[in-house]
Amino acid sequence: MSEDPSFCTDNPPKQYQEIYRILSGSSSSNSDSRGSTEDSSASSELESPIDRGLFLALLEHSGLPAGTLRSIWSLAEPADNYLTKRGLFRALALIGLSQAGGGSERQQAPSLAALRALPEAPTPNFGDLASLAKEAARLRRERQPAKMSMSLEELEELDTVTVTLQQEQKGVLVFRHRVYKVTSRRYDSSNLRRYNDFRSLNELLLQRYPYRIVPQLPGKGRPLSGSGGAAFLEERERGLQCYLNLLARHPTVCDDEMLRLFFTCSGEDFEKALRSAFGRPLDEFLTHAQAASVKQLVPPDAVQRHEESRRFAQGLLQRLTACRDCLRCLAEASRSAGAAVAGLAVRLDELGRQPQLQPPVEWAAMSAEADSWAQVQAGLPRVTAAYQGVAARYEDKAALEDSVVASAEYLVMLIDGFVQLAERVKHLKRDHDRSMRNLTDFKKRASSHHMAGRDRWAVEDLENRIAKHESVLQDLEARTHFANFCLGLETQLVQANLPLVRSLLLSLTGSQIVGHAQV
Numbered sequence: 001m002s003e004d005p006s007f008c009t010d011n012p013p014k015q016y017q018e019i020y021r022i023l024s025g026s027s028s029s030n031s032d033s034r035g036s037t038e039d040s041s042a043s044s045e046l047e048s049p050i051d052r053g054l055f056l057a058l059l060e061h062s063g064l065p066a067g068t069l070r071s072i073w074s075l076a077e078p079a080d081n082y083l084t085k086r087g088l089f090r091a092l093a094l095i096g097l098s099q100a101g102g103g104s105e106r107q108q109a110p111s112l113a114a115l116r117a118l119p120e121a122p123t124p125n126f127g128d129l130a131s132l133a134k135e136a137a138r139l140r141r142e143r144q145p146a147k148m149s150m151s152l153e154e155l156e157e158l159d160t161v162t163v164t165l166q167q168e169q170k171g172v173l174v175f176r177h178r179v180y181k182v183t184s185r186r187y188d189s190s191n192l193r194r195y196n197d198f199r200s201l202n203e204l205l206l207q208r209y210p211y212r213i214v215p216q217l218p219g220k221g222r223p224l225s226g227s228g229g230a231a232f233l234e235e236r237e238r239g240l241q242c243y244l245n246l247l248a249r250h251p252t253v254c255d256d257e258m259l260r261l262f263f264t265c266s267g268e269d270f271e272k273a274l275r276s277a278f279g280r281p282l283d284e285f286l287t288h289a290q291a292a293s294v295k296q297l298v299p300p301d302a303v304q305r306h307e308e309s310r311r312f313a314q315g316l317l318q319r320l321t322a323c324r325d326c327l328r329c330l331a332e333a334s335r336s337a338g339a340a341v342a343g344l345a346v347r348l349d350e351l352g353r354q355p356q357l358q359p360p361v362e363w364a365a366m367s368a369e370a371d372s373w374a375q376v377q378a379g380l381p382r383v384t385a386a387y388q389g390v391a392a393r394y395e396d397k398a399a400l401e402d403s404v405v406a407s408a409e410y411l412v413m414l415i416d417g418f419v420q421l422a423e424r425v426k427h428l429k430r431d432h433d434r435s436m437r438n439l440t441d442f443k444k445r446a447s448s449h450h451m452a453g454r455d456r457w458a459v460e461d462l463e464n465r466i467a468k469h470e471s472v473l474q475d476l477e478a479r480t481h482f483a484n485f486c487l488g489l490e491t492q493l494v495q496a497n498l499p500l501v502r503s504l505l506l507s508l509t510g511s512q513i514v515g516h517a518q519v
Helices: 014-024 028-033 040-046 052-060 066-075 085-100 112-116 129-143 152-158 195-208 226-248 257-264 270-278 291-297 302-352 361-366 372-452 456-497 499-518
Strands: 161-165 179-184 189-194
Touching: 014 052, 014 085, 014 129, 052 066, 052 085, 052 129, 066 085, 085 112, 129 152, 152 456, 161 226, 179 226, 179 257, 189 195, 189 257, 189 270, 195 226, 195 257, 195 270, 226 257, 226 372, 257 270, 291 456, 302 372, 302 456, 302 499, 372 456, 372 499, 456 499
Parallel strands: none
Antiparallel strands: 161 179, 179 189
């Protein structure tokens, strides 16, 4: 490969790097940052190899004949059914060269000599890379079930959900309730949902996915009157939107039929339709294809790792929650300042629009400038307009801070869901250990009964209880392994979302700089 052109080694095009990122599952920063300054032999150990199956999925999108594709695979010099990063770039260049020549069966197979003669990198055409990215992610999950294999960008690409509180209330008298307009980009759908619909969905998802991150649903509560009620409804609206986005961007939950029904069903009584369609769903342990064989995928020190992750997540959750509360105070302070300045502008406007408000004649006689009050009134409209502008800028600043609050809420809800999941898995492990101790105790008692020649019926009763307990213990052991397997994947999900902390800090800084500058 030393004779490859520079666009296969030192200076690959952005399209080549993007395809490498898709197939390898690495972040774009990792694939771009090494660049041309690093020695390829030194960086190859840090590169992710390209699986043969993933590369074949890419070749299917090229539209080239099978004979040409076999030649390209051979020229790419695969090793042990995988390609290196450099081999992939060579293959991409050969595909682009073949496509430029027409890609017919009669066309001569591409050669390295023809590739080296090119002045610049040929551009291969694979159609929509989004479908390729989805296929690559699916194949990676099948081949590496213990690896989440999705970047933050890929998770965000799964869906974007918006939740908007509708002003008009539904129902009559005591049965009046508020509804939310729920819009999903993935399903291109928009439907009305009430809070009870969210609650029913949450209950069923927790039954189906006890070992996945199902975020805590924002509390129903009872809205207060006045500004307190408006703030409560706004906070719940934001919380419901974060809740649905977390579900829609979960690698496993996003494809669940219950969630799809929530986004697409347009009937009146959705809660009834949901429960009649799914009843009491089986939990994932009973339906997962690999539930019985995940023991070999769980590392021996999984419990210790998960405990360390849980403690870190708890500490992070406490601090992010405090940051979110401070951000809420910032937004509320900006909104209050804007309202105060707007109120001042109204009072100044009233002061300037009162023609009957004139000083007595003797005041004018005592003043060196008889028309000073008239000059003040004439200048008040300009002052009023200036304060109205300041009030508008405070509202803009509050809107920027609200977007930062929403990002913080998303992170807090995700990490809180992870901490709750870790606690559930921890309790499951305790149940397993307790059952193990009970079984040991039953066996000791049965042995002592045999030794002492006790009543045969008492011994048989103990043996029956031992048999039942062994069955329960076997189920608990399998569940514990599956729960630890899922918790490992959910840990990777949280890790994939951690760059949002950096984005949050940048957004916070930007909102304060822009907001204060505008004011």
